[in-house]
Amino acid sequence: xxxxxxxxxxxxVHHAHPKTGLWSWITTVDHKRIGILYGATAFIFFLMxxxxxxxMRAQLMGPNGTLVDPDTFNALFTMHxxxxxxxxxxxxxxxxxxxxxPLQIGARDVVFPRLNAFSYWVFLLxxxxxxxxxxxxxxxxxxxxxxxxxxxxxxxxxTAAAPSPGMNIDFWVIGLQIxxxxxxxxxxxxxxxxVNLRAPGMKMLRMPMFTWMSFIVQVLLLLAFPVITVxxxxxxxxxxxxxxxxxxxxxxxxxxxxxxxxxxxHPEVYILxxxxxxxxxxxxxxxxxxxxxxxxxxxxxxxxxxxxxxGVWSHHMFATGMGPWADTFFSLATMxxxxxxxxxxxxxIGTIWGGSIRLTSAMLFALGMVGLFIIGGLSGVMHxxxxxxxxxxxxxFIVAHFHYVxxxxxxxxxxxxxxxxxxxxxxxxxxxxxxxxxxxxxxxxMNLTFFPMHFLGLNGMPRRVxxxxxxxxxxxxxxxxxxxxxxxAFSFLIFIINILKTWRGKADAPADxxxxxxxxxxxxxxxxxxxxxxxxxxxxxxxxxxxxxxxxGKLPEPARINGDHIHMPNPSYWPLMxxxxxxxTLGSLMFVRELPGKWFYITIASALWLFxxxxxWAFEPPH
Amino acid sequence: xxxxxxKSRRAWLYWAxxxxxxxxxxxxxxxxxQTTLLPRSDFTRLADGVFRSTVLWATIVFVLVEGALLxxxxxxxxxxxxxxxxxxxxxxxxxxxxxxxxxxxxAFIAVPTVQTIFKTSLPAENPxxxxxxxxxxxxxxxxxxxLGVVTANEMHVPVGKMxxxxxxxxxxxxxxxxxxxxxxxDIFPIFPNTKxxxxxxxxxxxxxxxxxxxxxxxxxxxQHGRMMLRVIVQTQEEFxxxxxxxxxxxxxxxxxxxxxxxxxxxxxxxxxQAGQAAFLAGGCISCHAMAGTPLxxxxxxxxxxxxxxxxxxxxxxxxxxxxxxxxxxxxxxxxGVKKGSHMILPRPLTETEITTLVAYLRANQ
Numbered sequence: 001x002x003x004x005x006x007x008x009x010x011x012x013v014h015h016a017h018p019k020t021g022l023w024s025w026i027t028t029v030d031h032k033r034i035g036i037l038y039g040a041t042a043f044i045f046f047l048m049x050x051x052x053x054x055x056m057r058a059q060l061m062g063p064n065g066t067l068v069d070p071d072t073f074n075a076l077f078t079m080h081x082x083x084x085x086x087x088x089x090x091x092x093x094x095x096x097x098x099x100x101x102p103l104q105i106g107a108r109d110v111v112f113p114r115l116n117a118f119s120y121w122v123f124l125l126x127x128x129x130x131x132x133x134x135x136x137x138x139x140x141x142x143x144x145x146x147x148x149x150x151x152x153x154x155x156x157x158x159t160a161a162a163p164s165p166g167m168n169i170d171f172w173v174i175g176l177q178i179x180x181x182x183x184x185x186x187x188x189x190x191x192x193x194x195v196n197l198r199a200p201g202m203k204m205l206r207m208p209m210f211t212w213m214s215f216i217v218q219v220l221l222l223l224a225f226p227v228i229t230v231x232x233x234x235x236x237x238x239x240x241x242x243x244x245x246x247x248x249x250x251x252x253x254x255x256x257x258x259x260x261x262x263x264x265x266h267p268e269v270y271i272l273x274x275x276x277x278x279x280x281x282x283x284x285x286x287x288x289x290x291x292x293x294x295x296x297x298x299x300x301x302x303x304x305x306x307x308x309x310x311g312v313w314s315h316h317m318f319a320t321g322m323g324p325w326a327d328t329f330f331s332l333a334t335m336x337x338x339x340x341x342x343x344x345x346x347x348x349i350g351t352i353w354g355g356s357i358r359l360t361s362a363m364l365f366a367l368g369m370v371g372l373f374i375i376g377g378l379s380g381v382m383h384x385x386x387x388x389x390x391x392x393x394x395x396x397f398i399v400a401h402f403h404y405v406x407x408x409x410x411x412x413x414x415x416x417x418x419x420x421x422x423x424x425x426x427x428x429x430x431x432x433x434x435x436x437x438x439x440x441x442x443x444x445x446m447n448l449t450f451f452p453m454h455f456l457g458l459n460g461m462p463r464r465v466x467x468x469x470x471x472x473x474x475x476x477x478x479x480x481x482x483x484x485x486x487x488x489a490f491s492f493l494i495f496i497i498n499i500l501k502t503w504r505g506k507a508d509a510p511a512d513x514x515x516x517x518x519x520x521x522x523x524x525x526x527x528x529x530x531x532x533x534x535x536x537x538x539x540x541x542x543x544x545x546x547x548x549x550x551x552x553g554k555l556p557e558p559a560r561i562n563g564d565h566i567h568m569p570n571p572s573y574w575p576l577m578x579x580x581x582x583x584x585t586l587g588s589l590m591f592v593r594e595l596p597g598k599w600f601y602i603t604i605a606s607a608l609w610l611f612x613x614x615x616x617w618a619f620e621p622p623h
Numbered sequence: 624x625x626x627x628x629x630k631s632r633r634a635w636l637y638w639a640x641x642x643x644x645x646x647x648x649x650x651x652x653x654x655x656x657q658t659t660l661l662p663r664s665d666f667t668r669l670a671d672g673v674f675r676s677t678v679l680w681a682t683i684v685f686v687l688v689e690g691a692l693l694x695x696x697x698x699x700x701x702x703x704x705x706x707x708x709x710x711x712x713x714x715x716x717x718x719x720x721x722x723x724x725x726x727x728x729x730a731f732i733a734v735p736t737v738q739t740i741f742k743t744s745l746p747a748e749n750p751x752x753x754x755x756x757x758x759x760x761x762x763x764x765x766x767x768x769x770l771g772v773v774t775a776n777e778m779h780v781p782v783g784k785m786x787x788x789x790x791x792x793x794x795x796x797x798x799x800x801x802x803x804x805x806x807x808x809d810i811f812p813i814f815p816n817t818k819x820x821x822x823x824x825x826x827x828x829x830x831x832x833x834x835x836x837x838x839x840x841x842x843x844x845x846q847h848g849r850m851m852l853r854v855i856v857q858t859q860e861e862f863x864x865x866x867x868x869x870x871x872x873x874x875x876x877x878x879x880x881x882x883x884x885x886x887x888x889x890x891x892x893x894x895x896q897a898g899q900a901a902f903l904a905g906g907c908i909s910c911h912a913m914a915g916t917p918l919x920x921x922x923x924x925x926x927x928x929x930x931x932x933x934x935x936x937x938x939x940x941x942x943x944x945x946x947x948x949x950x951x952x953x954x955x956x957x958x959g960v961k962k963g964s965h966m967i968l969p970r971p972l973t974e975t976e977i978t979t980l981v982a983y984l985r986a987n988q
Contacts, residue, residue: 295712295713332733338729339722356707357701378684386736387739390743394840459659459660460657473656
């Protein structure tokens with residue numbers, strides 16, 4: 001099983017795995033198929049998050065908007081944030097982790113293929129669970145940051161003034177717990193895979209930069225998610241079992257939630273951006289025909305960002321009144337992060353400097369990512385200064401800042417990755433003309449939507465307000481932003497048209513359409529199930545360019561071979577069954593207040609199902 | 624290779640326009656009553672000073688780095704038949720330089736930042752006026768413990784005097800944001816049995832008189848967006864006169880008991896008498912303290928103290944101007960005006976009651 005992909009010479013055992021049909025996807029343990037599942041699912045969630053944003057922009061288009069109710073608006077921004085972070089950007093990154101980490105390190109799969117499938121199914125069920133809240137009319141509405149004691153159902157137990165709490169926040173708490181399990185399982189898998197399954201000769205400092213940044217992200221995930229897990233357990237206990245972790249009238253402290261949340265939440269920001277950094281670091285060299293400038297500095301600056309990223313969380317809390325010493329510490333630590341980030345940007349410019357730049361769609365998105373991230377980085381330095389942040393925090397200035405890093409950074413980077421790797425994943429080239437139209441519309445729409453938010457924030461518009469009155473001067477820029485948001489949406493429509501149009505064409509993309517530098521370009525597009533007929537030997541961080549040079553500038557198209565002699569892991573439905581067990585076990589906690597005294601029968605039954613599935617999984621016959 | 628209009632030139636124009644806009648907007652900040660860019664107190668000038676230095680550095684870095692990026696894109700575009708570019712892998716000197724230069728720039732930001740932190744994050748030492756700010760879902764309570772005043776949503780302060788704020792919340796976390804003079808600080812709930820009472824400070828000395836606005840900046844529930852406040856900066860004389868009138872019937876003075884002279888005038892006033900009866904009969908008294916009623920001295924009720932409602936310029940925490948029409952609409956259907964508000968009528972008020980209450984509330988100057 002898992003070990004089989006480790007073996008250089010696999011025994012010639014042949015089992016016909018189903019190759020097509022729904023069942024083949026449900027039982028798949030192939031990292032490439034799981035990557036595609038991640039990508040397709042995340043893209044749909046991403047579109048939902050986009051629609052939530054469009055409704056908000058329509059509401060804010062003019063003063064005193066009445067398109068949606070205030071509680072609906074609160075649900076929209078809560079779900080927009082939650083969706084884009086946990087169901088959009090993270091799983092879109094996971095798509096690339098899944099598909100390309102094994103290819104880039106020259107492996108046949110991840111170390112734990114069934115755990116990989118399990119991660120996907122848990123993610124899918126968690127995403128559906130949170131969004132199911134819309135169907136029952138109780139969407140989470142406490143913000144993606146879920147600050148206690150607003151999200152505690154007893155605001156004041158002494159007066160019992162709060163009406164009977166809805167399930168809104170329960171959906172958020174339990175949904176994030178489910179998603180956290182998916183993230184931690186996946187992170188363990190990729191961490192172990194990168195450490196153990198690199199092709200012969202691929203030392204750590206020869207790994208492709210995308211794999212390097214992904215590796216760092218897995219470490220961040222492993223260290224950050226347990227914190228949010230604990231915080232969510234506390235919150236769940238406060239809501240359901242009468243504890244007072246965050247309740248001021250029971251000896252608790254709502255600021256504790258903020259510390260726990262941001263100890264997770266700030267590394268989470270790097271979880272969202274580092275994959276995009278990695279993708280840009282793949283694309284810029286390829287389309288400049290030059291190796292990455294300062295490879296080692298790029299690795300260590302990424303690691304340094306991640307490390308210091310655990311020591312800056314309270315910069316989200318400068319307005320809470322932590323006192324001058326804490327403000328000073330977190331301010332200086334935050335400023336320090338600008339240094340390695342600057343190193344990355346300078347090295348990217350150094351990479352294209354003196355190169356031979358081909359402005360393909362992928363390259364445009366990668367360059368756009370660099371250019372837009374600079375703006376988000378600079379506004380980030382502005383609110384690293386607590387006195388300035390006392391004005392900026394919780395205003396649209398912050399919304400502008402993090403959309404420049406998350407939309408301009410992460411989404412541009414991930415889109416660059418989509419254009420770059422699409423031929424490898426699907427054997428089809430995307431249309432370059434449509435791709436460039438996509439880029440320019442997205443670039444213009446992005447700046448129209450988010451740049452005026454700087455002005456609005458500095459001129460007094462707070463975040464998370466469902467409307468604003470006339471006379472505060474917010475009308476013009478809100479109108480511009482709404483127009484920009486619809487341009488952004490239109491740009492994604494072009495992307496979808498591009499996908500649909502090229503999907504009808506022949507799957508005849510060459511193995512290496514871009515003159516790529518890394519191992520994924522040495523095998524056919526799309527790769528065969530076993531990826532590499534024989535494991536490659538790696539002598540540098542640009543093995544495919546080495547092969548080109550050795551071959552005198554031209555490589556033959558790699559042949560598809562009959563891989564029946566290569567033993568690959570068997571398909572299995574137990575990962576899905578176990579994921580359903582996780583989903584039901586945690587989901588049963590929704591009924592604590594609804595079915596007092598009875599809910600734990602559901603929990604116990606679900607947990608038994610989970611154990612049974614894991615047992616069957618563990619003792620599944622290997623052949 | 625596709626031939627396209629010159630990308631870098633277009634991008635340059637775009638960025639130049641964006642920068643121009645930034646300057647334009649900065650210069651036009653007086654059209655924004657809640658702007659942070661026109662500080663009007665000692666406190667916000669401190670914050671603004673640090674902010675402006677970061678803007679200066681950020682602009683310089685922005686122009687240089689984006690300029691280098693665009694120059695490289697423009698200059699190093701591939702041409703057909705280009706030979707393979709020189710395969711450079713790095714340049715240690717260069718990399719050391721561009722690590723050190725940002726560090727130096729950051730030091731220029733860090734030093735004034737830290738100096739300012741030690742001023743802005745500590746409470747005022749000798750405030751001339753102390754105001755207690757208490758956040759409620761979704762309105763603001765202002766108490767002047769030394770002056771004996773309790774009011775809501777509109778804070779009066781004298782110009783040129785150091786105002787010290789002591790702030791907390793009665794329910795969830797809010798954030799007091801008064802952009803032109805006091806910037807922003809979160810406020811945390813304190814209940815009677817709260818162990819760790821966190822009272823957050825702010826302070827400011829207003830430069831000019833006038834009406835200024837602010838609002839809650841931390842998500843605090845359904846009506847977070849309509850939790851506004853006004854600050855009315857007055858001359859010392861105007862402020863003293865305001866205090867004098869607000870002291871009548873204040874819960875902080877004689878438990879809300881009115882002076883006998885005032886009381887007897889009210890008892891002879893039919894508007895006051897009818898209004899008070901309607902105030903009690905309509906159930907207003909269960910959430911609102913009101914001079915002349917049995918609960919005049921209550922401090923911990925759900926709704927704002929209405930003893931001087933007639934002197935306020937807005938209602939519903941800055942949502943509506945305080946006019947008879949708006950007030951009648953609010954009393955008729957508070958949930959329709961402000962969904963989710965904690966103003967829940969025990970029973971619908973009759974039109975007669977509404978007319979009586981409007982006259983009564985507005986008469987309570």
